[in-house]
Amino acid sequence: MTKYLVGAAVLALTAVPAMAQDHKLRIQTHFNAESTPGQLIQRFIDEVQTMTGGAVEIQMHYSSEVVAQNEVMSAASQGILDCDMGGITGNVGKDAGWMLAGDIMGGYDTPYQFLSWFYHAGGREVVQEHLYDAQDMHVVGFWLQGHESLSSTAPLAGFADLKDWKFRSPPGLETEIFASFGAKPVVMDFGEVPNALRTGIVDGADASTLNTNANLGLFDVAKHATYPGFHSMPAEQLSCNKGAWGKLPASVQKAIEVSLKGIALDLALLTEIRDNETATRIQAEGVTLYDWSTEDRKAFREFAQGRWADWGAKSPAAQAVLDSHLSFMGSVGLVN
Incomplete structure (x- = not known):
């Protein structure tokens, strides 16, 4: 009996790495890894790994290393990549709506108002139906730094x-x-x-x-x-090919959504802190x-x-x- 129990335990342990390889997402961003957004992206990857128990491998391509920034969504839609973690307005060549979705100039006083529109006032549903569906993409979430100067x-x-x-x-x-x-x-x-x-x-x-x-x-x-x-106040997004997104278990999808909302808030907060610190220094x-x-x-x-x-x-x-x-x-x- 002991022999069979040990054998079962070994089989269970050796099965874990195989499960960890079941899901993989290839994502590109235009941010470099050392920038504040790049550091938050790494935190996003680490959090998703922790929350899913390593059930998904995220292969992040920084600094537009696979395709040009304005080609990422097309590459993800075609399966060359799985997800686009870059700018929104770069897709304006596909439809003018991408401009208004990503940066409605002078519209909002704070990044929190913009995020409120997207997450709590129907913005997510509108852009999914009118913009992302046409590209066979699922919008996971928006995130942004804040106002430019x-x-x-x-x-x-x-x-x-x-x-x-x-x-x-x-x-x-x-x-x-x-x-x-x-x-x-x-x-x-x-x-x-x-x-x-x-x-x-x-x-x-x-x-x-x-x-x-x-x-x-x-x-x-x-x-x-x-x-x-x-x-x-240009916004960023994370969107994934519908096929790739649909293959992920609901628990993994939720972990990705929750982690992205976390870095969306932190990017706005960190940008405000660093801009205020910069304002103090450069005025001096x-x-x-x-x-x-x-x-x-x-x-x-x-x-x-x-x-x-x-x-x-x-x-x-x-x-x-x-x-x-x-x-x-x-x-x-x-x-x-």
Whole structure:
């Protein structure tokens, strides 16, 4: 009898590694492993491993090492990868709705409002039906850092300072909004910003959060910045090929969802802490920060709504996403 019990125990122990190999997800992100989001992604992987008892192996590809950032969702949809853990607006070539889903410029005051729209006000369901289903993808969740800051070689105290301000801008909705204020947006890659500022190609930039802008060395040249930010808050997402997601047990799916919501909150909190620390340091070094008035922020949002409407008219999906945002914004007093 003892021999049979020992044999059964050995069989059970040797079966564990095999179970651990039953599920594997190949995921790509554009973040590097050393960045704050990259570190949180590693924590996400570790938490999922712990919560599932190693039932799923996550193979994370950092820094867009498999395909270009704007090709990740297509690669996941086709089975080259399983999941996309990157930006949302990069998919705008598929449908204008991706722009409004990922960064409705000037819409929300805080990342917590945006997350509330997605997780608790129907945002998740709207984007799944109108955007992700068409790509055969399942949206697991959204996460984001928070508002970006504008950096400038000249003051940016309010609307008047935007006229003729030549600055680096990402393409799309933002260029249209700022151009309507009389600014002169110049579309260029993120990596070109520091040199463009140093050489005077642009007078300022919409690059990233205050802390990231400081790490890029922008304040060596640009001695003015908006903070807290108000104009742009691009979100990230985790979505998976429906086939790959459907093969995961419900317990594994839940572990992934719970862990992602955890890092969504922590990324917003950590970004706020590091931006505040950066604000204290760079002001002591001679950088002037401009906290736009409530009136100017409200006016920016009102101007932006006209451009939102233009983008909503581009497709039924875009209109559905915009309507969802506006419904929630109206309920919490952000728009009339």
